[in-house]
Amino acid sequence: MESRIALSLRAKFIIPIIGIILLLGAVTTIFVHSTLTSTLTRELQERGTVISKNLAANSIDAILTDNVVELRRLIFDAKEAEKDIAYVYILDSKKDIIVHTFEDGFPKALLELHSSGDIRLLETEEGFIRSIATPVLDGKAGFVYVGISESSIREKIADITKTLFILTFIAIGAGILLAYFTVNLITKPIYVLTKGAEEIGKGNFDTRINISTEDEVAILADAFNKMIIELKKSMVRLIQSEKLASIGMLAAGVAHEINNPLTNILLSAESLLRKRTDENTLKQKLEEIISEVEHARIITRNLSEFSRQVEPEIKEMDIKEILERILGIIRIKNIRVERDIQSVILEGDPSQLQQVFLNIIINAVQAMPKGGRLSVSAGEANGFVEVSISDTGVGIPEESLGKIFDPFFTTKKVGEGTGLGLSICLGIVEKHEGEIKVNSKVGEGSTFTVRLPVDRYGKHSDS
Numbered sequence: 001m002e003s004r005i006a007l008s009l010r011a012k013f014i015i016p017i018i019g020i021i022l023l024l025g026a027v028t029t030i031f032v033h034s035t036l037t038s039t040l041t042r043e044l045q046e047r048g049t050v051i052s053k054n055l056a057a058n059s060i061d062a063i064l065t066d067n068v069v070e071l072r073r074l075i076f077d078a079k080e081a082e083k084d085i086a087y088v089y090i091l092d093s094k095k096d097i098i099v100h101t102f103e104d105g106f107p108k109a110l111l112e113l114h115s116s117g118d119i120r121l122l123e124t125e126e127g128f129i130r131s132i133a134t135p136v137l138d139g140k141a142g143f144v145y146v147g148i149s150e151s152s153i154r155e156k157i158a159d160i161t162k163t164l165f166i167l168t169f170i171a172i173g174a175g176i177l178l179a180y181f182t183v184n185l186i187t188k189p190i191y192v193l194t195k196g197a198e199e200i201g202k203g204n205f206d207t208r209i210n211i212s213t214e215d216e217v218a219i220l221a222d223a224f225n226k227m228i229i230e231l232k233k234s235m236v237r238l239i240q241s242e243k244l245a246s247i248g249m250l251a252a253g254v255a256h257e258i259n260n261p262l263t264n265i266l267l268s269a270e271s272l273l274r275k276r277t278d279e280n281t282l283k284q285k286l287e288e289i290i291s292e293v294e295h296a297r298i299i300t301r302n303l304s305e306f307s308r309q310v311e312p313e314i315k316e317m318d319i320k321e322i323l324e325r326i327l328g329i330i331r332i333k334n335i336r337v338e339r340d341i342q343s344v345i346l347e348g349d350p351s352q353l354q355q356v357f358l359n360i361i362i363n364a365v366q367a368m369p370k371g372g373r374l375s376v377s378a379g380e381a382n383g384f385v386e387v388s389i390s391d392t393g394v395g396i397p398e399e400s401l402g403k404i405f406d407p408f409f410t411t412k413k414v415g416e417g418t419g420l421g422l423s424i425c426l427g428i429v430e431k432h433e434g435e436i437k438v439n440s441k442v443g444e445g446s447t448f449t450v451r452l453p454v455d456r457y458g459k460h461s462d463s
């Protein structure tokens with residue numbers, strides 16, 4: 001998912017950059033091309049005109065004296081002096097050829113080209129030729145014609161245009177690279193941010209987003225971190241209130257459970273008061289009282305164990321101890337408790353795992369308002385502790401099964417359920433790298449199975 005986001009951001013940067021560079025490249029190329037063409041051809045034409053005029057001035061005498069040898073020397077000298085000159089020829093006043101520089105005879109087609117002393121552009125096999133005519137003594141003596149080739153300047157222009165093209169493509173390449181790095185610079189913190197958000201989505205509230213840049217993204221990350229801290233605080237509050245709610249539900253059972261020893265204590269004390277008793281009976285009654293007080297103390301200690309807000313801590317514990325502690329205070333009318341609990345030592349947070357089983361057991365009890373059977377079993381298999389808690393209650397309809405672990409999903413009345421119980425369970429179990437499975441049939445009951453790795457840190461792998 002992240003790579004898709006990064007790619008599209010990259011494309012958003014690169015496409016306009018390529019567009020701008022292409023546009024700039026095209027505009028520059030067109031501008032340079034047309035300016036060069038007009039400047040160079042004008043310059044070439046001026047050069048041709050100067051040569052032609054010089055030749056006209058220098059050849060007056062030779063034309064008038066019919067000195068063909070001199071004329072021939074003049075035109076070949078002119079042609080030699082300038083490599084862009086394609087040809088030179090001189091006509092007399094009747095427009096007959098006197099001399100020319102063509103090696104393969106004079107092309108007659110040229111004669112029709114100039115009607116007067118002007119400039120013409122011819123397209124030949126050797127490229128464009130600018131033909132310049134200059135009258136000698138206003139045409140009374142004759143005409144000098146100079147053909148000046150444009151191929152060398154056209155080559156020059158083509159070369160420059162090619163260079164411009166190459167430069168444009170280099171600029172595009174550099175632009176893409178630049179965009180790539182810029183985008184990386186921008187997307188990297190965004191990626192870090194997304195990762196952080198995902199972590200929090202998984203319920204990992206200890207996530208902090210570290211962004212080294214000092215820009216808007218860093219401000220966002222800062223706000224994000226503050227939000228996580230607040231979230232964690234309210235999560236802790238919620239968990240605590242859910243904990244208190246479940247303890248409240250235990251209270252009825254506890255009251256009942258404490259009532260029994262208290263009644264026994266009362267009876268024993270009363271009988272001691274009423275009758276004069278011998279040493280032995282007195283001792284026996286007092287022992288009864290002590291044992292009942294011990295019993296009550298265990299229950300209250302268990303209860304206070306639940307309500308304590310303890311810091312998370314990982315240590316070794318016995319799963320049996322935890323389950324027995326819960327079952328020791330949960331005693332509800334019409335509910336028979338069956339247990340098959342093996343002692344298994346595992347590593348984890350006792351207070352948190354106790355919360356897990358308490359939540360599941362309370363749900364089971366709540367699912368059996370008319371009574372039923374609560375079965376709790378625990379054992380070890382393949383390096384996992386497996387705890388199963390079954391009830392013969394109302395069951396969970398198929399369509400709710402996918403939602404029961406969602407925070408705030410509840411089918412219970414206000415005051416009876418917060419909808420947080422199972423989501424807290426799942427959070428804790430996943431933190432312990434375990435899993436929870438549910439099997440349920442409406443009208444028959446449900447089984448929640450919690451699997452937890454026994455040796456999560458590999459401490460006992462060698463024993």
Ligand SMILES: Nc1ncnc2c1ncn2[C@@H]1O[C@H](COP(=O)(O)OP(=O)(O)O)[C@@H](O)[C@H]1O
Pocket residue numbers: 359363364367391393394395396404405409410411412416417418419420421422423445446
């Ligand atoms: N043992 C069970 N039998 C039937 N339904 C259950 C059982 N455990 C959980 N549920 C369903 O899952 C829902 C969510 O449970 P939970 O997260 O503990 O929230 P709460 O108990 O506050 O409603 C319950 O409202 C109930 O509908």
Ligand SMILES: [Mg+2]
Pocket residue numbers: 359362363417419420421422
């Ligand atoms: Mg619940």
